[in-house]
Amino acid sequence: MKWICLLILLLCIGCISADRLPSGMPESQIFSIGTTLSATGITDQSTKMDWTVSSGTPLESNILNSSDLISLVRYSDSLLGNGGTLIEVKNFEFDSNSKSRSTYNIENEKILTYNSHDGSHLLGAESLMMDNMGNCTSDTSPPRCVFAEPKEILTPSFCNIVQAKSDLININQAKVSTKGEIRSAGGFSTPAALNYRIAVTADKNVPAQGIVKTEFAGSIMEARDTNQSEDTWNRTAATNSWKDITQSSGEIRNLQKRFGYVSGMRV
Template sequence: MRNITILGVVTLFLVTGGVSADWLPNQTPENQMISITTVIDVVGFVSDSTMFSWTLASPGSIPTGMLGAGQSVADVSYHDSTMTNGGHLMMNKRVDFNSGDQSSGMYNLETQKVLTYASVDGSHLVGEEEYTLSVAGNGEDTDGNIRCVFSRGDESQMPSFCNIVTAKSSLINVNSAQISSKGGLRSVADTKDVPAALNYQIAVTPDTNSGSGYAEGIVKTVFAGSIMEARDTTGDNWNKTSATNTWKDISTVSGGIKNFQKSFGYVSGLRV
């Protein structure tokens, strides 16, 4: 059996004056607040799933592929699932959503989850959690083109930025473990100086009641992003790509896990 200890931190900041970076849509007049709390203590079969999807644009309505002048659009998705075919599962989970404008350090979507699992007669646990944040903005009118494609010509006017980031964790054939995760996402603000943000953390440690000193199973994390930026909303560069970057961080551990921790932080906004 492999004994594994791993700690990882990924932190990205895109806050610059020359490149346009993200400016977020603002709230609608009618806002929603949603809270879901789940508490489970079961010996036997468990299936628990949460799905969330949200799209917001301003000014105006959500575009059908094309962005208007000065318009930004944010697409958000979140998915979490846990399933067992037996064994003892104890889980506390909370999901909070607020569609209103948020300031720096605050989030539209926040999640927290803590679980302990112990196999019985060969049972196991599987699970998956994923955040996705996509924000695109356009400084000028769009002329018959799709979102997130920068124009090479002189007449078409495409988004000034188009950025997407994801944070995902997967649990496979877990026989014994204590697992905690926490995430936060911001995609709506009333001023352009509040940046887009996505934070995610996960930790896997042994179940102290198991007596083995190790968590047992397979754990995988994937953090990824694709960034496309233009420099200006006027002049010769407003429709030309000035900066691109793509990145991916993948960790997979299997066997006897002494300690597994991954932390991801992303911020993208205008320098003011």
């Protein structure tokens, strides 16, 4: 019986790490933007969104107090053409409510084809960024085992930022599709997520022509959970950073890139 109680206690206070998301506000904002475009001539189009949600601390504060969480999100997408024929279908969806593991606060998807006329070309850029940070929080829940002594556990601090972006440069002809997803409001048990994918392919067996560049990057800083007698909850215990860059120029028959990021609590 003693070993069973000890096992239950260890399961209750085990290792905890990674992002904790702030919950959505009681007031919800939901909007969508749909675009269908078929045109020959000059094109100038852009979509941009900055969203910050916090839990505990006001946004104007420069200090995160105990248990405070904050998530910063930025999305941008632009197209600029000086002529040629552009066909595009694009949908942008935003929902500020707390999300579950299978849903997202921001979803964007587009498909376009472009063909140059008289030397015209197309420029495009798309970027998704998520920056999550939080101070330690205490968990004083009593253990299940009635013979175990309650012990304060500190869930650690963290500061994690990830980004995915793509650039279309001097495109003379291409068929392009992209999809982006971000989850940054959900609560303690919901993981943060950022997904992005892009495909550049031949149109009617004619290869894309121009320069396509993608960049995926992240920087992670995590402290370690602890008990009251130690002070590692606010000291960096794990870091990792990564960057993936791809650039292709000339005739492109098939370029596909995918980026997926999930970070959540592990108990």
